[in-house]
Amino acid sequence: MSVRQRSKVEDDVAVSDVPPVHFLTPTEAWESFDEAARRYVGMSGEAFIATWDAGGFGEDPDRPVLIRMAMLRPVGR
Amino acid sequence: MKTLIGPCSSAWPCFALLAARTARAAVRAFADACQLALSCLTLSQFNVEGYRPIDFPYRADLQRGQSVPLADAELALVVVLRYRIVEKDATRWTVHVAGYHYELQRRDGRELVAYHWHPQGAGPVTWPHIHLGPAIGDLWRPATRAHFPTGQVTIEDMVRLAIREFGVTPRRSDWDAVLQRTRVARDEPVP
Numbered sequence: 001m002s003v004r005q006r007s008k009v010e011d012d013v014a015v016s017d018v019p020p021v022h023f024l025t026p027t028e029a030w031e032s033f034d035e036a037a038r039r040y041v042g043m044s045g046e047a048f049i050a051t052w053d054a055g056g057f058g059e060d061p062d063r064p065v066l067i068r069m070a071m072l073r074p075v076g077r
Numbered sequence: 078m079k080t081l082i083g084p085c086s087s088a089w090p091c092f093a094l095l096a097a098r099t100a101r102a103a104v105r106a107f108a109d110a111c112q113l114a115l116s117c118l119t120l121s122q123f124n125v126e127g128y129r130p131i132d133f134p135y136r137a138d139l140q141r142g143q144s145v146p147l148a149d150a151e152l153a154l155v156v157v158l159r160y161r162i163v164e165k166d167a168t169r170w171t172v173h174v175a176g177y178h179y180e181l182q183r184r185d186g187r188e189l190v191a192y193h194w195h196p197q198g199a200g201p202v203t204w205p206h207i208h209l210g211p212a213i214g215d216l217w218r219p220a221t222r223a224h225f226p227t228g229q230v231t232i233e234d235m236v237r238l239a240i241r242e243f244g245v246t247p248r249r250s251d252w253d254a255v256l257q258r259t260r261v262a263r264d265e266p267v268p
Contacts, residue, residue, distance in 0.1 A: 017116070017120065018116045018120075019116075019122045020112075020122075021105065021108040021109060021122070021123050022122050022123070023124070023128070024125065024126050024136075024141075028124075029126055032141035036142050036143075060200060060222065061200050062224065064180055064191035067191070068142065068155060068178050071157040071159060071176065071195075072138065072141075072142045072157055074136060075127060075131065075134075075135055075136065
């Protein structure tokens with residue numbers, strides 16, 4: 001199925017050097033989220049989630065660094 | 078779990094993507110199109126989180142949400158989005174983009190522009206908008222905090238912006254055809 005879908009999308013454009021899409025494991029999703037939290041907002045992933053869910057990022061949580069983190073939050077966490 | 082993303086509605090139509098016979102195939106087709114569009118700029122990997130239909134939107138990202146340097150420009154790209162798997166009819170599945178964070182940065186990490194759409198969960202600004210960042214230069218202070226409204230922005234829009242407006246060297250000569258192809262594949266109008 002994936003091969004057929006790929007041909008439908010790509011038709012006559014070259015795809016030989018396009019990297020394959022990766023399905024993240026839950027561990028990979030969490031580890032990359034936690035690493036990003038530590039790098040970009042200076043806290044653990046768990047601390048980011050607790051602060052976010054408590055509305056602890058002030059009146060304007062719509063700051064790029066925070067939205068980036070919120071978008072990276074793994075499903076179910 | 079407090080989610081950023083709301084359900085699709087007629088007021089906020091999501092981007093309709095390829096229909097497929099299974100949810101997994103729909104996610105694969107969506108991700109392949111995103112990866113192909115991004116291949117105009119980078120060989121970094123596009124990741125998706127899941128393919129089982131659930132109530133919450135999944136995460137997708139370029140290089141696990143890291144800043145990806147772009148060729149021949151002092152710029153880096155960040156792509157993180159959320160997607161929802163939707164049963165289109167009894168035999169077809171599709172994927173809807175349900176929110177995004179697309180950002181162009183200077184190589185030193187300073188934000189240039191950030192395109193956002195997060196219908197729920199991050200303050201009152203639920204419409205698509207852009208933030209102007211410090212890398213632009215001196216801004217009137219209110220402008221640094223403003224959420225300038227935009228239409229829906231796609232990965233193809235970001236790739237084209239980088240190439241046409243900021244001089245990023247495309248990795249492939251057929252980049253314009255690729256972007257048209259991937260956008261059409263997602264049932265989106267070509268401007």
